[in-house]
Amino acid sequence: MTRPAAKVTPRQRSGIGAGGLGAWLRAHRSAIAATLQQFARHPFAHVLTIAVLAVTLALPIGLYVVLGNVERLTEAWDTNQTRMSVFLKTNVDDAQARRLAASVSGGPGIANVRVITRAEALDEYRAYSGFNEAIDAIGGNPLPAVLVIDPGEGADLQALVARLRSQPEVDTLKFDMEWVQRLQAMTALGQRAVRVVAGMLAVAVLLIAGNAIRVAVAQRREEIEVYKLVGATDAYIRRPFLYTGGLYGALAGLLACGVVAAMLAGVRAPARQLAQLYQSAFELNALAWPAILAVMVAAGFIGLLGAWWTAAHHIRRIDVR
Amino acid sequence: MIRFSEVSKSYPGGHDALKRVSFEIDKGDFVFITGHSGAGKSTLLRLIALIERQSGGEIVVNGQSLNRIRRAHVPYYRRRIGFIFQDHRLLSDRSVFENVALPLTIAGLTPNETGRRVRAALDRVGLLSKEKDLPAQLSAGEQQRVGIARAVAHKPDILIADEPTGNLDAELSHDIMELFDLFNQVGVTVVIATHDLDLLRSFGHRSITLRAGQVEAEQERTE
Ligand SMILES: Nc1ncnc2c1ncn2[C@@H]1O[C@H](COP(=O)(O)OP(=O)(O)OP(=O)(O)O)[C@@H](O)[C@H]1O
Numbered sequence: 001m002t003r004p005a006a007k008v009t010p011r012q013r014s015g016i017g018a019g020g021l022g023a024w025l026r027a028h029r030s031a032i033a034a035t036l037q038q039f040a041r042h043p044f045a046h047v048l049t050i051a052v053l054a055v056t057l058a059l060p061i062g063l064y065v066v067l068g069n070v071e072r073l074t075e076a077w078d079t080n081q082t083r084m085s086v087f088l089k090t091n092v093d094d095a096q097a098r099r100l101a102a103s104v105s106g107g108p109g110i111a112n113v114r115v116i117t118r119a120e121a122l123d124e125y126r127a128y129s130g131f132n133e134a135i136d137a138i139g140g141n142p143l144p145a146v147l148v149i150d151p152g153e154g155a156d157l158q159a160l161v162a163r164l165r166s167q168p169e170v171d172t173l174k175f176d177m178e179w180v181q182r183l184q185a186m187t188a189l190g191q192r193a194v195r196v197v198a199g200m201l202a203v204a205v206l207l208i209a210g211n212a213i214r215v216a217v218a219q220r221r222e223e224i225e226v227y228k229l230v231g232a233t234d235a236y237i238r239r240p241f242l243y244t245g246g247l248y249g250a251l252a253g254l255l256a257c258g259v260v261a262a263m264l265a266g267v268r269a270p271a272r273q274l275a276q277l278y279q280s281a282f283e284l285n286a287l288a289w290p291a292i293l294a295v296m297v298a299a300g301f302i303g304l305l306g307a308w309w310t311a312a313h314h315i316r317r318i319d320v321r
Numbered sequence: 322m323i324r325f326s327e328v329s330k331s332y333p334g335g336h337d338a339l340k341r342v343s344f345e346i347d348k349g350d351f352v353f354i355t356g357h358s359g360a361g362k363s364t365l366l367r368l369i370a371l372i373e374r375q376s377g378g379e380i381v382v383n384g385q386s387l388n389r390i391r392r393a394h395v396p397y398y399r400r401r402i403g404f405i406f407q408d409h410r411l412l413s414d415r416s417v418f419e420n421v422a423l424p425l426t427i428a429g430l431t432p433n434e435t436g437r438r439v440r441a442a443l444d445r446v447g448l449l450s451k452e453k454d455l456p457a458q459l460s461a462g463e464q465q466r467v468g469i470a471r472a473v474a475h476k477p478d479i480l481i482a483d484e485p486t487g488n489l490d491a492e493l494s495h496d497i498m499e500l501f502d503l504f505n506q507v508g509v510t511v512v513i514a515t516h517d518l519d520l521l522r523s524f525g526h527r528s529i530t531l532r533a534g535q536v537e538a539e540q541e542r543t544e
């Protein structure tokens with residue numbers, strides 16, 4: 001017997017199980033369950049992939065954090081408010097240095113003068129350089145006294161510089177802003193470089209996740225054949241692999257943030273000391289939760305994309321034998 | 322229900338597995354496809370399952386020409402047919418229950434409905450007590466029956482089996498065939514490829530004999 005050929009929609013053709021939102025939700029729930037089951041069954045392979053992805057992600061994340069901190073540091077300096085370091089000659093003793101400070105401090109265009117005596121300079125140098133033995137070997141104090149001068153608002157800097165240079169005790173004179181400006185320029189350049197590196201490593205994450213999923217699909221070939229035999233669509237079979245890819249990315253992102261946070265914790269104390277050296281209350285910024293979340297979402301998305309790209313292709317090529 | 326008109330199939334490499342095969346199977350029929358090894362029995366069933374596409378001619382199943390079923394719609398087409406292979410093709414890391422539930426889960430049935438139908442199917446094949454076992458814990462005959470339960474769980478219109486008793490002894494083979502008979506009696510169209518002529522004779526259903534890719538003989542029902 002033959003029935004007249006009728007146009008049948010896929011949903012009718014399925015024969016059983018009307019579709020709808022409930023079925024869709026169930027499909028996703030079972031995909032998530034399948035994904036978690038896979039993680040539980042083969043933890044080692046998954047952890048290995050996640051670790052590789054995390055290492056790849058840690059580099060750009062670390063660079064971003066470092067650059068962010070440098071940027072914050074340089075922004076804290078108001079480049080309009082120029083601070084000068086006036087290095088005195090080494091034969092000028094501390095008493096002479098103080099006298100000079102007192103004499104210039106009342107002058108025009110000067111807001112504040114602070115003296116770093118030769119002894120203080122040496123102490124700081126000993127404390128932060130670690131060259132104790134070298135200094136002892138030299139004997140005596142090779143460091144000059146320094147006057148740290150904050151020029152007043154709207155001061156005529158050129159006149160001020162000329163006046164200070166003419167003092168017989170003054171050796172050289174440096175604007176601290178010079179290096180800040182240089183640092184800012186370098187930070188801008190660095191940011192561009194980090195963006196390039198991050199882009200390249202995002203591609204690496206895409207490839208690593210994609211390849212891991214390709215291997216997983218190949219390993220589960222027989223299972224996929226059975227699924228196709230009993231009427232599973234490619235989309236249905238693909239779903240757990242997509243979740244896996246996304247999970248790879250997100251967990252790797254979290255792990256990478258953890259690694260970077262650990263490294264930051266390691267350099268926090270030295271950074272604080274360095275900041276104190278410059279009379280700054282600067283604190284190293286750690287990774288905030290919103291940033292970590294953003295990393296996880298972005299990495300998860302890249303993982304998903306990588307999974308999609310390979311899973312779609314390889315699942316399509318498998319059919320019942 | 323199933324109509325082959327001048328159907329040919331040549332595999333890549335130029336071998337003609339089927340040559341202008343025509344026959345018709347009505348709704349509710351029970352048909353054996355038989356013939357020597359290499360005659361084209363499996364090829365014929367694989368064309369019905371859309372595992373292969375014919376090279377020529379037309380196959381109509383359920384009023385629908387298979388030529389016109391696009392790749393994306395093949396899964397939905399397969400949900401209306403139950404397939405059974407000689408190797409049972411069960412998932413070794415899933416329980417009997419989960420194996421039989423697979424087509425239902427895929428089709429998006431609720432867990433309640435799935436459970437109900439799985440138990441009904443397992444009951445039919447007499448394995449209700451083994452639903453928690455893994456396939457490896459079952460005998461060959463039991464594994465084949467789980468395969469049958471999976472094929473009928475979603476209540477297909479057509480059951481197709483390729484050497485379902487190939488690995489089983491005579492007695493077990495007979496039991497399995499009686500199971501197919503049972504489903505046939507409630508209206509399911511059954512097509513079975515086998516070269517077990519004794520079995521074929523003892524059931525006396527209609528048979529189509531292939532030889533070198535062509536229909537050699539058709540034997541009508543003998544009861
Ligand atoms: N995938 C394939 N590629 C090429 N040739 C094939 C393929 N499958 C089957 N053939 C050939 O097609 C012919 C028919 O094969 P088929 O498997 O349909 O036979 P059969 O009747 O099922 O045999 P058997 O009883 O041994 O299972 C054989 O000559 C076989 O070699």
Ligand SMILES: [Mg+2]
Nearest residue numbers: 362363364483
């Ligand atoms: Mg065969």
